[in-house]
Amino acid sequence: MKLYGSNTSPYVRRLRIWLSDREFTYVNIDIFSSEGRSLLKKKNPTLKIPMFEDGDQVVFDSNVIYRYLEEKFSIPHLTWDQENQLTMINAASDSLIQLLLCDRSNLDTHADIMFFKLQRERLQELFEELDKQVANGLFNNWNYASISLYCLIDWAEFRKLYDLKAFSHINSFHQQHAARPEITATDPRV
Ligand SMILES: N[C@@H](CCC(=O)N[C@@H](CS)C(=O)NCC(=O)O)C(=O)O
Structure with missing residues (x-):
């Protein structure tokens, strides 16, 4: 599992905290640098972080990533x-x-x-x-x-x-x- 984001993003941070007792790789990118933008363009047409990769599956948007994690770890849905x-x-x-x-x-x-x-x-x-x-x-x-x-x-x-x-x-x-x-x-x- 790989989470792409930046250290300052509040959307990324919530997932890093929630995932803190699980095994995952965090990739810190500068979304305004040319390297960061080309990585984003390759994987995520919204050009926003966070994005998440699990094997071949890429997931955009913190809300959808959280839903993906709920399913993956069989966690009850939010009320x-x-x-x-x-x-x-x-x-x-x-x-x-x-x-x-x-x-x-x-x-x-x-x-x-x-x-x-x-x-x-x-x-x-x-x-x-x-x-x-x-x-x-x-x-x-x-x-x-x-x-x-x-x-x-x-x-x-x-x-x-x-x-x-x-x-x-x-x-x-x-x-x-x-x-x-x-x-x-x-x-x-x-
Ligand atoms: N709805 C998105 C919002 C993500 C978002 O706005 N991320 C900001 C960083 S905190 C971003 O990537 N902004 C780049 C831009 O707006 O161009 C989510 O929940 O993941």
Whole structure:
């Protein structure tokens, strides 16, 4: 089993953490280098990471990779509520990635422009709801959804993309898990 990704991607990190007690090869690629892009183009027309290879089978997209792993290891499916948690975490991650890419394209992401306003409105709603769910104990178990939430929060903080200070339950959740060995081993800062 081979997981292709980059050390900074929150989508890749959740799979690295989830797979941490299994045997797999992690291939760290720079998706913006010419080598990275040609590897991606050879294997994955979406040109996104993560991607996964198991023998001859290549699988794109973290959600589908997780589904593949559920089947491979005969793990019970996520519940519908966990699927919704994952959808919220993905939506926040996607909005933050769009803002990061716009920022790197020298666009003013605080400008009064529909696209940026929609991302910020969505992020506010999502972090409020996620904060509430953490407070209500819905992320108490360390599973794929809570791993994914951790990776989102830690990535937003690492990239300084969104001020999460107001979300006290999210912050406690972040602190509570920060010392886990699989978390420190995949820290994008090192
Ligand atoms: N839905 C995808 C999203 C993956 C994604 O957005 N990956 C980012 C890195 S964190 C990427 O490859 N971005 C490259 C680009 O947008 O060109 C998944 O869950 O795997």
